[in-house]
Amino acid sequence: MTVPLTPAQPAGLTVQPVDYAPSVGKRLRQEQFGVAVSGIKDINNLTDEEFATIEELLYKHSVVVFENVDLNPDGQFRLTRQFDPQAHEYGHGAKGRPDNKSILHPDLRTIPGTPVQLIGNGLVTDEHVLQGLKSPTQLKHPSHETFHKTQLSAEESEKGYTRFYRWHIDAALYERDPPKVTTLYGLQMPLGKGNIVRYDDGTGDELEVPLGGTAFVSGKVMFDILPAEYKSLAVRALVKYFPHPYVAIGTAKSRSTGLGMETDGLEVPLDELPPWEEKHVKTFPVCWKNPVTGNLHLQVHPSGIKEIIIDPLPSTTARSPSTLCPDGAHLTDLKEVRDLMYKMQRPGIAPELVYVVDWKPKTLALFHNRGVLHSITGAFQPDEVRAFWQNNLASTDIPLGPSAEDVLRYA
Incomplete structure (x- = not known):
């Protein structure tokens, strides 16, 4: 099934629903939450027609995924900025982790000369991934073990159980206004492994996810299902x-x-x-x-x-x-x-309402940061390398x- 586009869609561009896991329920499928786009000539230098189509898709479908695209940090910054042309500063600011006391500080490394961030896990040595950062660079995937009040046991983790780390919007929430879009580009990650997210809130809810999958829920659906x-x-x-x-x-x-x-x-x-x-x-x-x-x-x-x-x-x-x-x-x-x-929010993260991106190298995901919540999943071993470039920009206006x-x- 293809997704209808504007009459002025660029030649050669195709749009389909994302590859939903069996856990995704009827509601998200009917909403067409998430679309996969192919046929872009050069993701670093979009034509005006290509960008207009992608922008429309982002606001209508919330998550836009491209597979097997070659992106560079400058191109990622340009792409992110096209959604808010006057924006220029990373969403949390150049000093967005004040006094290094922020819970975000351990998770981000800024690519020199750009507001693009390197995030992930393990010892990164690939010069293309590092883009001028010192080699090697040690990254650490955030874990519920340090952030949640309760933790899974070592035995449970060894069996593949995990949790959502933190449902959030990418936003400083102080001084700077929330970015309109976040771009996330996968470079290196373990493949073929999975986890089971446990909610551990008495409901028995669980969700199978790929290792390190990024989970998304729709703010629209979260509102629509409220009494x-x-x-x-x-x-x-x-x-x-x-x-x-x-x-x-x-x-x-x-x-x-x-x-x-x-x-x-x-x-x-x-x-x-x-x-x-x-x-x-x-x-x-x-x-x-x-x-x-x-x-x-x-x-x-x-x-x-x-x-x-x-x-x-x-x-x-x-x-x-x-x-x-x-x-x-x-x-x-x-x-x-x-x-x-x-x-108000808990019904909106029910397992059937969660779409999880199953990352592969050279996968790019754009998400409407003012229309979704998202969360990291999974726990990595210290020697498992995961490397992503992430970018969002403090907005020049406030949400309506x-x-x-x-x-x-x-x-």
Whole structure:
């Protein structure tokens, strides 16, 4: 099955649904969440027609995958920047890991002369992969063992069980605005191995994934499947994030699903964070409006949230016994904030709603960073080499929230 394109589609370009695993349910298949594109002449130098098609596909299908393409870091930067031509700085900034206390610091190495990041695992010696970084460079794949409150046993890991590491949006969530797109290019990785993701939240949910597969869920689906009373809350709500959120949660621990944090009072106190200003603290709508489709995507980075601000119902909207916060609310109790958001987001990461990219060398994935959540999976041995180039750029605008019409429709 091919995916219909605009009438002006470039000659030779073909688009198909991605290769879904058997675990992917009917909902994602009907949504055509994820498409695979072939026939691009030169991924480093797209024609205007090729880019227009890819941009449309990204906003309509959220994840765009290219197999067996030759990409270089400069080309990756150009491609990423085409989605936001005024953007120029890496999404977390040149100093996006303040004082090296951020939980992101161990995971990123900046390719010299570009905002492209090298990520992965193991001792990397390939000069093409390193692009001027010192050889060898040691990389470490993030593990739930250091981030989650509970861990799988060594025996469970040896049997191939793993967890989602952290469901997130690529965004600094302080001072800089969320990138529109992330580009991820696979260079080296172990092949032919798999894991079983365990949710370990009492549901018994599990998901078979390729080793190191990147998991994606749709913010649109996450919103669409909410009960009506939570849709009403979502279109009226804003989320306020911690200052320097990746530092603030650096001493806290994640839930077993990787979807947000446990609340044990382990966060770094505000007065012990790197210097910060209230004007740079980010507050965003819970729902972000897709600029092409007009759909609402539930887009909250659950790890960094601090407060939820809820507007009252519109005066013309009738109340019912099931209406949540009809008079509005400002939730500041951290456990209450996290528990509410978890209740809203957890249905959207059910196994049948997760698409996982099965990486091979020279695979490139673009994802709509304002329309999906994603997570790393898997645990690698120290001698297993995994190397990727990743790029996203702090945006020049802020995400759009629900329109007045959206609020009236769902509230």
